[in-house]
Each structure stands twice: as structure tokens, then as C-alpha cells.
Amino acid sequence: xxxxxxxxxxxxxxxxxxxxxxxxxxxxxxxxxxxxxxxxxxxxxxxxxxxxxxxxxxxxxxxxxxxxxxxxxxxxxxxxxxxxxxxxxxxxxxxxxxxxxxxxxxxxxxxxxxxxxxxxxxxxxxxxxxxxxxxxxxxxxxxxxxxxxxxxxxxxxxxxxxxxxxxxxxxxxxxxxxxxxxxxxxxxxxxxxxxxxxxxxxxxxxxxxxxxxxxxxxxxxxxxxxxxxxxxxxxxxxxxxxxxxxxxxxxxxxxxxxxxxxxxxxxxxxxxxxxxxxxxxxxxxxxxxxxxxxxxxxxxxxxxxxxxxxxxxxxxxxxxxxxxxxxxxxxxxxxxxxxxxxxxxxxxxxxxxxxxxxxxxxxxxxxxxxxxxxxxxxxxxxxxxxxxxxxxxxxxxxxxxxxxxxxxxxxxxxxxxxxxxxxxxxxxxxxxxxxxxxxxxxxxxxxxxxxxxxxxxxxxxxxxxxxxxxxxxxxxxxxxxxxxxxxxxxxxxxxxxxxxxxxxxxxxxxxxxxxxxxxxx
Amino acid sequence: xxxxxxxxxxxxxxxxxxxxxxxxxxxxxxxxxxxxxxxxxxxxxxxxxxxxxxxxxxxxxxxxxxxxxxxxxxxxxxxxxxxxxxxxxxxxxxxxxxxxxxxxxxxxxxxxxxxxxxxxxxxxxxxxxxxxxxxxxxxxxxxxxxxxxxxxxxxxxxxxxxxxxxxxxxxxxxxxxxxxxxxxxxxxxxxxxxxxxxxxxxxxxxxxxxxxxxxxxxxxxxxxxxxxxxxxxxxxxxxxxxxxxxxxxxxxxxxxxxxxxxxxxxxxxxxxxxxxxxxxxxxxxxxxxxxxxxxxxxxxxxxxxxxxxxxxxxxxxxxxxxxxxxxxxxxxxxxxxxxxxxxxxxxxxxxxxxxxxxxxxxxxx
Numbered sequence: 001x002x003x004x005x006x007x008x009x010x011x012x013x014x015x016x017x018x019x020x021x022x023x024x025x026x027x028x029x030x031x032x033x034x035x036x037x038x039x040x041x042x043x044x045x046x047x048x049x050x051x052x053x054x055x056x057x058x059x060x061x062x063x064x065x066x067x068x069x070x071x072x073x074x075x076x077x078x079x080x081x082x083x084x085x086x087x088x089x090x091x092x093x094x095x096x097x098x099x100x101x102x103x104x105x106x107x108x109x110x111x112x113x114x115x116x117x118x119x120x121x122x123x124x125x126x127x128x129x130x131x132x133x134x135x136x137x138x139x140x141x142x143x144x145x146x147x148x149x150x151x152x153x154x155x156x157x158x159x160x161x162x163x164x165x166x167x168x169x170x171x172x173x174x175x176x177x178x179x180x181x182x183x184x185x186x187x188x189x190x191x192x193x194x195x196x197x198x199x200x201x202x203x204x205x206x207x208x209x210x211x212x213x214x215x216x217x218x219x220x221x222x223x224x225x226x227x228x229x230x231x232x233x234x235x236x237x238x239x240x241x242x243x244x245x246x247x248x249x250x251x252x253x254x255x256x257x258x259x260x261x262x263x264x265x266x267x268x269x270x271x272x273x274x275x276x277x278x279x280x281x282x283x284x285x286x287x288x289x290x291x292x293x294x295x296x297x298x299x300x301x302x303x304x305x306x307x308x309x310x311x312x313x314x315x316x317x318x319x320x321x322x323x324x325x326x327x328x329x330x331x332x333x334x335x336x337x338x339x340x341x342x343x344x345x346x347x348x349x350x351x352x353x354x355x356x357x358x359x360x361x362x363x364x365x366x367x368x369x370x371x372x373x374x375x376x377x378x379x380x381x382x383x384x385x386x387x388x389x390x391x392x393x394x395x396x397x398x399x400x401x402x403x404x405x406x407x408x409x410x411x412x413x414x415x416x417x418x419x420x421x422x423x424x425x426x427x428x429x430x431x432x433x434x435x436x437x438x439x440x441x442x443x444x445x446x447x448x449x450x451x452x453x454x455x456x457x458x459x460x461x462x463x464x465x466x467x468x469x470x471x472x473x474x475x476x477x478x479x480x481x482x483x484x485x486x487x488x489x490x491x492x493x494x495x496x497x498x499x500x501x502x503x504x505x506x507x508x509x510x511x512x513x514x515x516x517x518x519x520x521x
Numbered sequence: 522x523x524x525x526x527x528x529x530x531x532x533x534x535x536x537x538x539x540x541x542x543x544x545x546x547x548x549x550x551x552x553x554x555x556x557x558x559x560x561x562x563x564x565x566x567x568x569x570x571x572x573x574x575x576x577x578x579x580x581x582x583x584x585x586x587x588x589x590x591x592x593x594x595x596x597x598x599x600x601x602x603x604x605x606x607x608x609x610x611x612x613x614x615x616x617x618x619x620x621x622x623x624x625x626x627x628x629x630x631x632x633x634x635x636x637x638x639x640x641x642x643x644x645x646x647x648x649x650x651x652x653x654x655x656x657x658x659x660x661x662x663x664x665x666x667x668x669x670x671x672x673x674x675x676x677x678x679x680x681x682x683x684x685x686x687x688x689x690x691x692x693x694x695x696x697x698x699x700x701x702x703x704x705x706x707x708x709x710x711x712x713x714x715x716x717x718x719x720x721x722x723x724x725x726x727x728x729x730x731x732x733x734x735x736x737x738x739x740x741x742x743x744x745x746x747x748x749x750x751x752x753x754x755x756x757x758x759x760x761x762x763x764x765x766x767x768x769x770x771x772x773x774x775x776x777x778x779x780x781x782x783x784x785x786x787x788x789x790x791x792x793x794x795x796x797x798x799x800x801x802x803x804x805x806x807x808x809x810x811x812x813x814x815x816x817x818x819x820x821x822x823x824x825x826x827x828x829x830x831x832x833x834x835x836x837x838x839x840x841x842x843x844x845x846x847x848x849x850x851x852x853x854x855x856x857x858x859x860x861x862x863x864x865x866x867x868x869x870x871x872x873x874x875x876x877x878x879x880x881x882x883x884x885x886x
Contacts, residue, residue, distance in 0.1 A: 344771030376770035
């Protein structure tokens, strides 16, 4: 099939009533869990269909079945009203199904064009790459779908949002009419999300069918026509986006009402727990990432740091935890200068840390839940005995206690952390960090990638810790989160704190402007 | 009385069933290894046929040679002993995410240091002299692990390069030592015999099997115990599995790496000391036919588990000792044994090594 044929999709409402995908009675079990339990899932042609559910509800499994990555135990799949045996992604691609995974499958050192054509290279004289044709084809392609990207740019130089566009183009280039987007917004900034939504709408206008997997209510409501809600492997409801509300959806997902706002006890204190003065540091490329950051966090207070990602937040947290060297400035905890202390000394003084990347920094995935829960405390009483030995009995009891207290859904304390869902993994981290009785909690993107239930839980816990007198430094790219939790809000822009506001005395508009570098004080 | 018997019987039956089930599942678990060994022997058989030998005669002689009598078993264990040490050495470093391929050099310096202590004192009691010599071996091997560890921690030099290069340094430095300053009279590059008080006793005369095998078996247990039950082992594994998370939790990654490489080197050094003090009774240039490299293969065949290592080392030992008998009895060249070893490694260890490297996020040179 030539490219030009692919470029001529049927007119928008040609198939208006026909069905693109129908999955009937799909059941899929893994050892110990029924991931999909007799699920019926219907997507009409030309619609944007949301697949909503908490982590572990079975969304990704269902879509992996549709994409041929898993075979269902039971059930039938129809594509374009014909029954198919989905035995591999190759079959799915042949049937016009494309999938954009949460983690991109691009070759970073190749250019955009090379990535798009990878595996389907147009050739000149059967051997040589037809470079000119590739470039012009892709240019046409980008124009048609209004997905702007420079075909000659190397992928590793591109921001995440653009890389995602490349993934979408790749799927389209392979002839996808039905596009599965797995949690596409989880890595994007608000601006990039807007761009993505524009592109999705353009695709819909071109007659493409889109399945949008997400656990974010707002986004699903904003972009989708119809929504199928999954809960614990079953369909909890199918609704039209125009006829529902966030509250109704959340209830369907979680099975109960969800709290979006938090009651905070009024408790004020002048006691400064963390003081940061003129902190400077370099990023990995040896460029200034922090350009003199100064702020304080007090007892009974959540200080939210808002800002678009990449403005120095990651470096700030690393410097505060002793994981990155500062080049100037001082950090005080309870009046003690901790600037030159090692991470373990800081932890011993009462700093807890919920890292932004739980797989990279938060957990050792191949360790058991118990081993993860004692991480950092393994060499202290009561988890050691006779100087060098781990006390497994004590550790085990301790882990069992935390599993109960923090409702960690795990088969046992010996299960590897790798096998837990994202939300449960975050609970393990929260349990470990909060049970230390810290003076200061540094929570970095604490609810990223978590479903509604888990997000609510983590936020509630943060507020609880604050109410008990903890100082909390909350770093989040999610303005709603900052807004819901913070007592004071600092805005970070290009390595500086450009403003610190009382939560009651500012507006989302003002914060948005500050985050974009629009106004400086 | 009768009642009690009835009650205990089903219990015993249950226990038996459980033991059988355990055995069955662990047998199933090592199926890939068993199949690889069978396939290696089949391919080796074809090679034997092609060169005009009878595989049945050759393999028969080999198996009888390796396990057929006490002498054979003794020789098999003698050959397995140094490989247990070097395999444990590779294993320990690998648990910390380090690829120590310098066991050969660590074994040589360990052996030489032990020999040096062995020939330097004449009137020490055995319970001081022998431990001292072993300790010297461990320390020298540990030092040979410490150098690349510090280079890695301070400068980021990759341990694959530094440990391998240090192996050459060890080879030539010990070679120089026994060719010049410490050369015994005669034309062989070797030291004089060590004092009897530094010799590890032979435990199965007339084979060369020495008490070094006890040290090896104890270290198998100790390695397992250290890795699984101590805080040090916990930290080493944490650093190996996820250095970033370990660092964030206050574990010093550099300290963990240095300790792991020093212990790794000490294990190989002890192996060298065992050879010198138990088997050769002196340091002979080139006494190791590549125990360090065999250790790497054996560690991988043993699935990086101390007990697995023990059995894999015995397999390699059997191939070596049985192979020599086979050569003598049937005239089949010893090279066929190296081919068998290589095939086993290729079939078991190579795919696993590739997976291991991939899991570590690629081989960065």
C-alpha cells in the first residue's frame, strides 16, 4: 500500500454508525488476579472513546489484548465487524490498530523521520534509503494531521510532548485507523496536553477512531465522546461525556464518593523547620539549575512549589536530600546547618522524602515489600542484631504493621515490590517515609501516575502529617494538587523562586502567569 | 500409643510427599542446565565420532575417571576447589552490580602473598603460620579488588577494564617475582617450598585434594549468609539492584561498591592461597590454567547462587579431571574437554550473561 492511499481517509461521517472495535466477554486471568472479568467493550467508528479506571482496573490489559500482546482466556474480538484472532501486534497493525505506549518505543539517536519509517523504509533501487521521498512523505503526513514536528531532528533532542507526536505519527504511518493512546498525558505539561488534545481532535476529524486510556477524570471529560469505566476488572459503566460529571465518574471508578478538597485544621506556628538561603546548583549538563533559591517551611505548614517541570525542581529536591552538590548557599534544618551532610545524616535528622520517580529513586523493585519498608533503617535498631545481622523477625513484624496501617494491597510482606500496582508501590514509599516520624517531608510529584483512589489517599496522608506538626514541602507540576493542599505557594521559574503567595490570597490565573515567567516580583 | 502412631503416620507421609515435591520442583528448576549439559555432550559425541573415536568409550573413561573411584573424586574436587573461590568472587561483586572479571589476577597475587608468608617464617606454629598465610592471600586479593573499586568510586573508571588490566599486572608482577627475586634454584620459575607449618594438609592421599576445599565450602555458606542475612549483604544487594534508590535512602553507593569488590578480590585471593598452600606447596609461574575465567562461567552456570556455584564448579572440576583420564585411556585429545566446557558455557551461561548485561542497562565501556 502506497503512502498516498493511506493519506486519503474516508470522510468523517462515512461510517458514523458502524462499529470499529467490539470486544465481547473478554476474560483474562493472571496468577492470583482476574485482570479482565467478562468485559464487553464497544468503540464506534470515528469516536474518541475514553477507557477510565484506577491503576490495576484492567485498562492496559484489555488494550494489550486488543493489540495482540496478550491472548484472552475467553471472549471474542471483532474489528470492523469481523471476528479476528488477535495473536500478535503484527496482526493488530495489519488490521489498522496502532498503539502509543506510556513509555515511548523510539530510538533516541535516530531522527524523527528515521524513527517513523523504521521497519517500513521506502527504498531506492531496493537497497538505498530514499531519503528525499521519506522527508517529503513525512512532511505531507505532518501537515495532514496537523502534527508539527521537524523530521530531521534527532529524537533525543525533543521534548517529551514532541516525542509523543512522533509515536503517533509512527502508528499512523503504519496505517492505523484505530489509535490506542495509553495514559498519553501522564508525561506532559499542561501546555503539551492542550497540544495533544488539538491533535486528537484533528485525527477525529480525519475519520480516525481513538481509544484514550486514562485515570484522569478531567481529561477524559474534556476530550472523549463516550467513556467506558472499569473497576477491578469489570465494566462499571458506559456513559456519554456530555451526560456525566466528575463526581459520578469518580464514584463509578472507586465505588464510593471521592474527596477532592481537604479539611485542614487551623494550626499556625512561627517555628521554622527548613530554611534555604541563596541555594545554587548545577544540573547534569553543568548548567546553572538553581540560581539562588531562598524560602522557609514552618511547622504545621504545607509549602507548595508550583512550576512547569524542568525549572529546577528536581535539582532542588536532590540538593535538599544531599544527592546533588550545591555550589552556594545554605540549608538549615531546625537551625542546624545541613548543607554538607550526607543523605543518611539528613534522614537521621528527620527528613523524609517521597521521590518523583518511584521506580528509580523510591523503591528497589526486586526487593520484597518488607525489604523496601526497612530501606534506610536496616542498619539501625531494632532491625539489626549482633552488630551485623538483619533481624528478620522484627523487620517482618514491622512490615506487617505498616501493611495494615497503610492498607498496602500485597499478597504478603515477602512479595516483590515489582508485582504491585503503581498506587500500591507509592503506598509502600509513603508508609516507609511517614512512619519515620519526620520533622520535614519533601514530597515530589507524590501522586504522579496514581489513580483517583491512591491520589486521594496520598494527599490525605500529607495533610494528616501537616496537622500533626510536620513541615511539608510539596513539589508538583499539577496545579490542582498545589491548590488543594498548600498553605503557601511558591512559584519556581528558571531556577528561581519568583513569588511566594498565601494560598488564600492568589488566583490560578496569577499563578499560571507566574509559572509561565510572565510576571516577576 | 496406637492412636499416636496413626496420627504420626499421615504426618510422615505428608512430609515425604512434600520433600518429593520440593525435589521435583528443584529438578524442574535446573532443567535448562541439565538439557544444556546433555546437548553439549551430544555435540561433543558427534565431534568424537567425526574424529574417529568412540564417544561411549571416551565418555565412559571420562566419567569413570572423574567419579569412578576415590582417586577420581579426589582429583575432581581438587580441580573444582579454586573455581569455587573464583566463582564466589565473581558472584559477590555481581550482587553489587559490578562485573569483576579480574579474579585471575586476584588469585595470582593472593597465591603469591601466601607463598611469601609461607617461605618467610620457619619456626612459627602451624595454628599461627597457616592462618597468617591464608590471611595474606585474602588481603592481597582484597587489595587487588580495592584498586579498581577506588578507581570506579572516585573517577568512574569501568571495573571491566580496570580489573582485567590489573590481571595482566598481577600476571607479570608475580612472574617477575618468581623469575628473579624469589626464584628457587633450578630452571623452573617458582619459589622454594613453603614451610610445613604453612601447608594446608592433604586430606585424600595420594590425590592433591587439600583442606582448601573445606575453606571453599565454608565460604559458600558464608557468602550466602552474608548476602542474605546481614546488613552488609542487604546494602550490597540494594546497590546492585538500584543504586539510585539505595543512595536516596542514605546507603553509600561508593562504600558498598568498594566493600563488594574488596570482598570479591579477597575470595579469589584465598583461592590462590589455597592452591599454593595446599596443592603446589610453592608459587609456580602459570600455576593457574585460567581458574579466574572458569569462575566467571561457573558463577553464571550456578545462577549466581552460592550453592549453584558449588555444583557448577564440581561439574567443571569433573570435566578437567575426567578429561585427563580420558586422554590417557583413549588418546582423545584434551581439547575435546575444552570444547565441552565451552559448549556448556555457550548453552547456559552466554544467554544468561547477555540477559544480565541487558538488565544492567547495557554494557557501557
